[in-house]
Amino acid sequence: MNVGFIGLGLMGRPMALHLEKAGHTLHLWARRPESLTPFAAVNAKTYATPAQVAANAEVVIVMVADAPDVEKVCLGADGLAAGGKAGLIVVDMSTINPNAARTIGQRLAEKGSEFVDAPVSGGEMGAINAALTIMVGGKAAAFEKVKPLLEKMGKSVTLIGDSGAGQVAKACNQILTGVGVLAVAEAFNFAAKSGVDPAKVREALLGGFAYSKILENHGQRMLARNFKPGFKAWMHQKDLRIIMEEAHRMGLMLPSAAATAQVFNAIVGSGMGENDSITALQLLEKMSTPET
Amino acid sequence: MNIGFIGLGTMGAPMAGHLLQAGHALHVWSRRAASADSLLAQGATWCASPAVVAAASEIVCTNVTASADVEGLAALLLEGLAPGAIHVDFSTIAPSAARRTAALYAMRGIEFVDAPVSGGGNGAQNATLAIMWGGKSALAPRLEPLFAVLGKTVVRVGEVGAGQVAKACNQMVMVAAIEACAEAARLAKGAGVDFAKVRTAMLGGSAGSRVLDVFGGRMATRDFAAGVEARLHHKDYALLMDEATRIGAPLPVSAAVWQQLNALMAKGWGRQDTSSLFSVLEVLEGVAGGLAGG
Numbered sequence: 001m002n003v004g005f006i007g008l009g010l011m012g013r014p015m016a017l018h019l020e021k022a023g024h025t026l027h028l029w030a031r032r033p034e035s036l037t038p039f040a041a042v043n044a045k046t047y048a049t050p051a052q053v054a055a056n057a058e059v060v061i062v063m064v065a066d067a068p069d070v071e072k073v074c075l076g077a078d079g080l081a082a083g084g085k086a087g088l089i090v091v092d093m094s095t096i097n098p099n100a101a102r103t104i105g106q107r108l109a110e111k112g113s114e115f116v117d118a119p120v121s122g123g124e125m126g127a128i129n130a131a132l133t134i135m136v137g138g139k140a141a142a143f144e145k146v147k148p149l150l151e152k153m154g155k156s157v158t159l160i161g162d163s164g165a166g167q168v169a170k171a172c173n174q175i176l177t178g179v180g181v182l183a184v185a186e187a188f189n190f191a192a193k194s195g196v197d198p199a200k201v202r203e204a205l206l207g208g209f210a211y212s213k214i215l216e217n218h219g220q221r222m223l224a225r226n227f228k229p230g231f232k233a234w235m236h237q238k239d240l241r242i243i244m245e246e247a248h249r250m251g252l253m254l255p256s257a258a259a260t261a262q263v264f265n266a267i268v269g270s271g272m273g274e275n276d277s278i279t280a281l282q283l284l285e286k287m288s289t290p291e292t
Numbered sequence: 293m294n295i296g297f298i299g300l301g302t303m304g305a306p307m308a309g310h311l312l313q314a315g316h317a318l319h320v321w322s323r324r325a326a327s328a329d330s331l332l333a334q335g336a337t338w339c340a341s342p343a344v345v346a347a348a349s350e351i352v353c354t355n356v357t358a359s360a361d362v363e364g365l366a367a368l369l370l371e372g373l374a375p376g377a378i379h380v381d382f383s384t385i386a387p388s389a390a391r392r393t394a395a396l397y398a399m400r401g402i403e404f405v406d407a408p409v410s411g412g413g414n415g416a417q418n419a420t421l422a423i424m425w426g427g428k429s430a431l432a433p434r435l436e437p438l439f440a441v442l443g444k445t446v447v448r449v450g451e452v453g454a455g456q457v458a459k460a461c462n463q464m465v466m467v468a469a470i471e472a473c474a475e476a477a478r479l480a481k482g483a484g485v486d487f488a489k490v491r492t493a494m495l496g497g498s499a500g501s502r503v504l505d506v507f508g509g510r511m512a513t514r515d516f517a518a519g520v521e522a523r524l525h526h527k528d529y530a531l532l533m534d535e536a537t538r539i540g541a542p543l544p545v546s547a548a549v550w551q552q553l554n555a556l557m558a559k560g561w562g563r564q565d566t567s568s569l570f571s572v573l574e575v576l577e578g579v580a581g582g583l584a585g586g
Binding site: 098121122123126132133135155156158159160161164165168169171172173175176177178179180182183184186187188189190191193194195196197200201203204205206207208209210211212213214215217243246247250252253254255256257258259260262263284287288 | 387409410411412415421422423424443444445447448449450453454457458460461462463464465466468469471472473475476477478479480482483484485486487489490492493494496497498499500501502503504506520532535536539540541542543544545546547548549551552573576
């Protein structure tokens with residue numbers, strides 16, 4: 001199949017390469033031309049605009065940072081809508097506001113393109129190992145067409161509901177992971193301040209009801225004091241902003257997500273945003289150590 | 293071995309049963325005598341008081357509710373325990389109460405071990421509890437064969453009190469995860485998205501957890517029967533927030549979760565499952581007119 005791919009960063013690059021390896025022809029555009037370098041040796045064509053990518057593809061995958069980027073790629077001058085043939089399917093795998101996804105989907109539909117939101121969980125390692133969890137919102141017919149592509153990038157691909165539902169599921173996912181990281185950080189700092197070894201605590205908790213992948217993996221990296229990303233704290237801050245925007249729009253009370261969002265504000269404000277999310281532990285430690 | 297057991301509730305009764313089936317001589321006393329009936333039928337011995345239990349046992353186990361219950365029992369057990377005997381407390385209490393009890397016993401050469409558990413009623417029945425214990429490492433050879441009969445993960449966390457610190461950590465991580473599930477379910481519902489599908493999608497990814505599986509499942513099917521009675525988690529939060537205040541550990545998420553547990557208790561749902569935290573978030577649905585009208 002002729003597949004367009006826009007957004008060849010840490011996540012997008014390995015995802016696109018999985019599709020190429022599966023025999024698809026890639027059609028690429030990148031804001032920064034150096035992002036195209038890893039594709040020089042594979043079956044990929046490069047273009048000057050997203051519109052040209054759309055003109056040559058049946059499906060275009062978008063994997064960028066935030067809603068304004070998705071909107072620009074899809075609907076801006078020389079965007080996908082300007083070049084796409086009737087029936088083009090745009091699959092947005094970025095994490096953006098669910099309401100923004102619905103709006104972009106409607107505007108693309110007016111121009112004859114289908115839009116599917118398909119955000120992912122699993123991080124860079126998940127992308128490299130084609131082991132992502134992919135949560136999809138859109139029409140069932142469009143989902144069936146793109147599912148074989150998504151299955152080359154992820155190990156769990158679920159149609160959640162209509163347009164925007166994939167982003168709602170991703171928002172739920174980020175509540176669980178954000179609150180989860182904070183809860184583990186609070187527990188480890190509490191243990192250390194009580195004079196108890198957090199490593200022993202983690203070992204004991206893994207067998208009980210507190211078991212989670214966050215406790216297992218993020219907890220291990222906290223103990224190793226390996227704060228390299230992984231998943232950057234500023235990106236988690238962005239995802240929590242989306243969640244709190246949606247909560248605000250709908251008038252929902254999300255107390256633990258709100259407390260978590262405040263901590264991530266403090267992390268980014270303290271200049272720790274490029275660290276992994278688990279840097280939350282360092283913030284709590286800073287807050288509970290006397291000034292010298 | 294002669295083992296005493298006091299506190300034969302949802303957790304304690306099946307745990308005592310496992311010890312009996314493993315071939316130990318079990319000596320029991322209970323405030324409500326009826327709660328010992330099934331164990332007596334299986335061959336346990338009834339004792340007239342905690343002191344009688346203590347006098348008959350090399351190791352006395354307790355599994356009660358609050359710090360005051362444990363300290364009250366310790367004062368009575370002290371009358372009967374011989375030097376070298378061990379009191380193993382499976383209750384979830386304040387680390388400081390565990391340390392105080394150990395200090396009280398130390399003067400008579402009696403050992404105290406805090407060994408709180410995680411895994412709920414099912415874990416107790418299936419002997420799959422996680423047991424996190426604090427106490428002298430020299431006691432491990434005597435205790436670990438007993439713990440192995442009751443649980444599948446047994447970790448000596450540190451000196452006395454360390455087990456309770458680990459249990460506090462367990463409750464922070466577990467109940468925050470339940471609250472996060474409730475908030476995710478509420479967000480999905482508000483957006484008109486089926487949380488059951490969201491849960492299924494998330495289980496395989498980095499948000500996967502036992503809480504999402506078990507408590508998230510209860511929220512998806514709206515089954516709020518306990519499970520784990522929310523009032524017990526509420527009690528544990530009072531302990532851990534008190535301890536955090538004492539040692540100066542900032543717990544922003546736990547503090548927010550604590551307030552939701554307070555609201556749950558105020559609604560009268562303390563004997564329901566803690567997945568009722570989802571219902572707490574639903575309380576304000578559709579009452580805008582009612583609230584505004586006073």
